[in-house]
Amino acid sequence: MNFLFELKEGLIISLKAIRANKVRSVLTTLGIIIGVTSVVLMSAAIKGIDQSFQEGVASLGSDNLYIDKWAWFNNDIPWWELRNRKNLKLKHFEKYKAAAKLPLAVAPTANAFRTIKYEEKSVQSIALTGTNHDYINVTNLTFSEGRFFSEFESNGGHSVIVLGSEIAKKLFPHGGGIGQFVKVGPAKFKVVGILEEQGSWVMGAWNPDNQVYFPIQNIYKYFQNEHWGSITIGVRAPNSQMVEAVKEEAIGIMRRVRGLKYDEKNDFSVNQQEGLLNNINESVGVIQIAGLLITSLALFVGAIGIMNIMFVSVKERTKEIGIRKAIGAKKRTILGQFISEAAIICLIGGMIGLGLAVVGSMIIGQFDFPVTVDADAVIIAVTISLITGVLSGFAPAYTASKLDPVDALRYE
Amino acid sequence: MNIINIEHIAKIYQVGSEEVHALADVSLKIDKNEYVAIMGPSGSGKSTLMNILGCLDTPTKGLYEFTGENVSQMNDNELASIRNRQIGFVFQTFNLLPRSDALHNVELPLIYAGISGAARREKAEAALENVGLSDRMRHKPNELSGGQRQRVAVARALVTDPAIILADEPTGNLDTKTGADIMSLFNDIHETGNTIILVTHEEYIAEHADRIIRLRDGLVEKDEYVSNRYIPNQKQPI
Numbered sequence: 001m002n003f004l005f006e007l008k009e010g011l012i013i014s015l016k017a018i019r020a021n022k023v024r025s026v027l028t029t030l031g032i033i034i035g036v037t038s039v040v041l042m043s044a045a046i047k048g049i050d051q052s053f054q055e056g057v058a059s060l061g062s063d064n065l066y067i068d069k070w071a072w073f074n075n076d077i078p079w080w081e082l083r084n085r086k087n088l089k090l091k092h093f094e095k096y097k098a099a100a101k102l103p104l105a106v107a108p109t110a111n112a113f114r115t116i117k118y119e120e121k122s123v124q125s126i127a128l129t130g131t132n133h134d135y136i137n138v139t140n141l142t143f144s145e146g147r148f149f150s151e152f153e154s155n156g157g158h159s160v161i162v163l164g165s166e167i168a169k170k171l172f173p174h175g176g177g178i179g180q181f182v183k184v185g186p187a188k189f190k191v192v193g194i195l196e197e198q199g200s201w202v203m204g205a206w207n208p209d210n211q212v213y214f215p216i217q218n219i220y221k222y223f224q225n226e227h228w229g230s231i232t233i234g235v236r237a238p239n240s241q242m243v244e245a246v247k248e249e250a251i252g253i254m255r256r257v258r259g260l261k262y263d264e265k266n267d268f269s270v271n272q273q274e275g276l277l278n279n280i281n282e283s284v285g286v287i288q289i290a291g292l293l294i295t296s297l298a299l300f301v302g303a304i305g306i307m308n309i310m311f312v313s314v315k316e317r318t319k320e321i322g323i324r325k326a327i328g329a330k331k332r333t334i335l336g337q338f339i340s341e342a343a344i345i346c347l348i349g350g351m352i353g354l355g356l357a358v359v360g361s362m363i364i365g366q367f368d369f370p371v372t373v374d375a376d377a378v379i380i381a382v383t384i385s386l387i388t389g390v391l392s393g394f395a396p397a398y399t400a401s402k403l404d405p406v407d408a409l410r411y412e
Numbered sequence: 413m414n415i416i417n418i419e420h421i422a423k424i425y426q427v428g429s430e431e432v433h434a435l436a437d438v439s440l441k442i443d444k445n446e447y448v449a450i451m452g453p454s455g456s457g458k459s460t461l462m463n464i465l466g467c468l469d470t471p472t473k474g475l476y477e478f479t480g481e482n483v484s485q486m487n488d489n490e491l492a493s494i495r496n497r498q499i500g501f502v503f504q505t506f507n508l509l510p511r512s513d514a515l516h517n518v519e520l521p522l523i524y525a526g527i528s529g530a531a532r533r534e535k536a537e538a539a540l541e542n543v544g545l546s547d548r549m550r551h552k553p554n555e556l557s558g559g560q561r562q563r564v565a566v567a568r569a570l571v572t573d574p575a576i577i578l579a580d581e582p583t584g585n586l587d588t589k590t591g592a593d594i595m596s597l598f599n600d601i602h603e604t605g606n607t608i609i610l611v612t613h614e615e616y617i618a619e620h621a622d623r624i625i626r627l628r629d630g631l632v633e634k635d636e637y638v639s640n641r642y643i644p645n646q647k648q649p650i
Binding site: 005006009013016017020319320322323324325326327328329330331332333405406409 | 463488492493495496501503507508509510512516521523524526528568
């Protein structure tokens with residue numbers, strides 16, 4: 001008797017048995033439905049989180065470098081060493097800018113946190129970014145209204161401001177922000193531009209949507225002593241292939257600018273998104289393992305349920321097994337029959353679970369939480385439900401196959 | 413050639429520290445187209461003998477040759493294969509699959525024999541027709557009368573064209589009239605050349621056979637041919 005024939009007949013017999021025991025089959029399926037739904041939803045959620053992390057990182061710009069006193073993502077250098085580095089000043093930026101040949105654009109940034117107000121409305125402790133007109137070339141910022149401040153406004157340190165989309169939404173819910181004056185700390189700024197929605201929730205306060213931009217001189221004039229603060233130099237390479245070259249050049253120039261001897265360590269760091277990516281991949285990895293571990297518990301419970309019910313089913317159908325054996329069913333035939341019964345039940349449950357997960361992800365998607373169910377999820381659902389079925393069906397099926405036909409026939 | 417050749421078989425069960433000899437020492441030969449009844453009171457070992465004859469069980473000692481093959485040393489799979497192709501069972505309680513219709517019940521041995529598709533269906537339908545149930549093929553056992561259920565069981569036993577039909581109290585759950593019909597059916601089957609082994613404790617049922625083997629305490633008490641065998645005159649099943 002060939003294998004395919006046995007498989008086909010086994011499947012038909014299993015399907016008949018499942019159909020004959022509808023209530024029990026439905027109850028069994030429930031456990032696996034819940035298990036598969038949670039696993040698929042969880043993996044979809046993790047994928048969604050990962051994706052929005054990646055997007056958040058991408059908003060830093062893949063061609064961008066950030067020269068800073070601090071190493072953003074590097075934990076190898078002890079924090080006190082970083083703290084003891086000399087601050088980066090505008091004069092360092094000027095020297096670097098003059099010497100650098102490779103970058104597409106460079107711009108200094110200095111930050112402070114203050115509340116911004118317009119009439120009665122205010123937004124608390126937002127990131128103020130002081131920079132110059134070149135900043136627009138370092139980033140990919142796009143505008144829904146207005147423009148970035150000009151070279152003239154920048155050089156003159158004018159009181160002009162560009163609002164991130166979230167800030168603009170809160171201060172000017174009905175639009176019409178351009179040309180209005182907003183109050184930041186002691187100073188008044190004229191709104192010249194409003195950004196389009198840019199970023200991702202991942203970046204938090206550093207999301208461009210939650211920031212405002214104005215000429216860097218204003219930072220020192222109103223919010224911070226120039227000697228206490230350190231600036232960041234944003235550098236944009238012409239393309240991704242050039243990033244390494246730009247980085248090498250930047251390190252060389254900055255060592256000269258800072259007057260370092262050949263045996264002294266860098267007293268600045270060149271940061272890039274790769275560092276952040278590594279950090280994020282680590283965290284997502286942890287979330288992934290934890291999430292899948294927890295959801296596989298649900299699946300495990302479902303599998304135990306199936307095993308349980310299959311054991312009951314074997315007991316209940318002892319006589320049937322006896323009859324089948326008496327008229328010539330071999331051990332492996334019975335084994336196959338019960339395993340494929342469990343596998344089919346699980347597969348059906350897996351499909352239903354997948355459907356529920358898709359619906360569930362749509363509902364969750366309504367609440368702005370990133371969830372993605374894709375082709376992978378289908379493969380995951382099918383694979384785990386099949387494996388669960390075979391594994392949980394094996395022990396009961398083995399018990400069934402071992403039954404002695406004489407005893408089984410006598411069983412009432 | 414003998415279909416069945418049993419030499420000095422014994423079946424010993426271990427019950428606690430005690431050995432129970434269900435069959436002590438039994439030898440017998442059964443030829444093709446014989447109609448044999450095995451009789452005996454309960455505890456005589458007739459069920460044990462039937463299980464061994466039907467290859468559901470193997471003897472503890474002795475030799476069992478079935479159509480020339482030594483089955484006393486066969487493993488479970490080989491025994492299953494013998495049961496499937498060579499032995500047709502008819503039980504007292506019918507032992508049909510309750511949730512499958514008559515046709516599927518009759519098809520089942522053919523499925524395990526690896527016969528597929530149209531050939532299988534044809535054979536099963538023919539077998540049901542032979543027992544007069546061509547209009548009941550799609551009925552499930554609980555939609556059939558006792559006599560009809562036993563006919564389905566007989567059709568299932570015959571469908572693989574086995575070397576022996578092994579009937580264990582086939583009329584035990586039937587009223588006298590229906591029982592007589594079934595016995596008449598067995599008579600027809602016997603007349604078409606089949607070998608029948610009938611296990612019963614009713615004298616008048618045993619008298620349908622042409623040879624009666626009486627067991628007592630695990631031994632053959634008497635093995636004799638019936639001179640005035642009862643032949644049912646009713647040829648056609650109802």
